[in-house]
Amino acid sequence: MGGDDEDERDDGRGIEREYSRRRKISRGRFVALCIVEGNFALQMARPDNTIPARYKLLAVALMALLSVWAILTVRRGRTTVGTDGVSARGAFRVRRWAWHDIYDLRVETNPGQRSADIKLFTYLYENDGRRARLPHLDDWQLPDLWAEVAGLHTAAARHRGMIWERRPGVEVRIRERAEHRKAQLRAATGAMIVFVAAFVYLMWEIFTDADPHPFLLLLCVPLAAYALLAILFRRRCTRAHA
Incomplete structure (x- = not known):
């Protein structure tokens, strides 16, 4: 099957x-x-x-x-x-x-x-x-x-060893984790936008013979953006369900 x-x-x-x-x-x-x-x-x-x-x-x-x-x-x-x-x-x-x-x-x-x-x-x-x-x-x-x-x-x-049944406590945890996943997805989307912007800026640095910083632009900046956005969206979810 x-x-x-x-x-x-x-x-x-x-x-x-x-x-x-x-x-x-x-x-x-x-x-x-x-x-x-x-x-x-x-x-x-x-x-x-x-x-x-x-x-x-x-x-x-x-x-x-x-x-x-x-x-x-x-x-x-x-x-x-x-x-x-x-x-x-x-x-x-x-x-x-x-x-x-x-x-x-x-x-x-x-x-x-x-x-x-x-x-x-x-x-x-x-x-x-x-x-x-x-x-x-x-x-x-x-x-x-x-x-x-x-x-x-x-x-x-x-x-x-037990029947399939809904348990209120588990259902609450499932909903909470779903909200956290939604926050992480939004943060990841924002970090991807930052990554694209950083990549464009890096290309501009390369084309203009400036001193490029690929590690900073393509790794550190997007990761920092993800961390900040994740905290922001999680707090919004917490307030919405308070």
Whole structure:
């Protein structure tokens, strides 16, 4: 159900399911990514480009690292469900949860990504309100994600030692963490804007033969902006719910 190599068994003790990639990204999205990366490589290789070689190498290295991470995330990522709990493999690590540590499995929308291939994700919530996205347990890989997750709830009930129920204390922690994530996202967006502005200023310094400060402009300034914005947005969330 979750992939070509998925194995599902129900022998009276429980189920074993593995969700891995069964569908590639859409052709349109793949072409768009190729255009973006190709244009980036072309701009870096232009003979009339006056950007110093060391900065070109740094930019290419960062792009290469992001590409490798994305490829490994897609190819190695998988979610495994068994009698002992759930495990999620990412690009470089595996996280595991026992059933008694799992509060809920929930299908949630992908906000702000209406044109994306994946519109619904499955999140695992812990008893303290923290959550983790389960790789490939989404509506791009599974035609009926809601039914799949409902089936997991039913099959896992006998192994949790408790029924699936909403607990007010946990729900409050989930909402609080959701507000903190929203604040962090806004802070990250602001820091990205600062990074772009700093990058433009750095290019101006390079073109005018000024003394460039790439470490300060591209790392220190955006990180400082993120820290300040995160504090600001968290305080706003706290006041709004006070």
